[in-house]
Amino acid sequence: MPTRKNNYAFIDAQNLNLGVQRLGWKLDFRRFRVYLKEKYLVTKAYLFIGYLAQNTNLYRALQEYGYILIFKAVLQKKDGTVKGNVDAELVLHAMIQYGNYDRAVIVTSDGDFACLVDHLYGEGKLETVLSTHVETCSILLKRAAREKVVFIENLEGKLAYRKK
Numbered sequence: 001m002p003t004r005k006n007n008y009a010f011i012d013a014q015n016l017n018l019g020v021q022r023l024g025w026k027l028d029f030r031r032f033r034v035y036l037k038e039k040y041l042v043t044k045a046y047l048f049i050g051y052l053a054q055n056t057n058l059y060r061a062l063q064e065y066g067y068i069l070i071f072k073a074v075l076q077k078k079d080g081t082v083k084g085n086v087d088a089e090l091v092l093h094a095m096i097q098y099g100n101y102d103r104a105v106i107v108t109s110d111g112d113f114a115c116l117v118d119h120l121y122g123e124g125k126l127e128t129v130l131s132t133h134v135e136t137c138s139i140l141l142k143r144a145a146r147e148k149v150v151f152i153e154n155l156e157g158k159l160a161y162r163k164k
Contacts, residue, residue, distance in 0.1 A: 050084025
């Protein structure tokens with residue numbers, strides 16, 4: 001069987017970022033992009049993220065690291081917190097791009113993606129699901145991904161941000 005060389009990643013940025021923070025460390029997005037390329041042969045990494053005007057420097061840096069940003073408008077709650085649900089956009093892009101990639105890497109712990117993961121798995125198009133933590137990963141997502149779920153909690157040494 002030939003080595004897959006054209007895998008795409010679809011990343012739920014808020015789920016990833018908050019999940020890693022709950023583990024007590026900060027993700028180095030530059031190192032994570034390299035990891036996706038080297039470990040999973042990801043040629044395109046779509047990062048689904050809420051848009052806030054004050055974060056333009058962050059967005060520019062993420063693009064320089066090699067991510068393709070897909071923005072979602074965010075809603076600001078009365079308590080000042082913001083919410084930008086990217087689920088529909090991630091699923092839509094995974095299906096729009098379906099014929100362009102060999103396999104998909106889905107980065108989330110959210111059970112709302114179980115139907116997408118189950119479909120990709122059944123079609124032989126799922127490379128892996130990267131979830132932050134075994135205990136916070138949705139049981140629905142674990143069932144859909146079966147043996148193809150990997151937990152980022154075990155990758156702190158490779159992926160944690162370190163001040164220079």
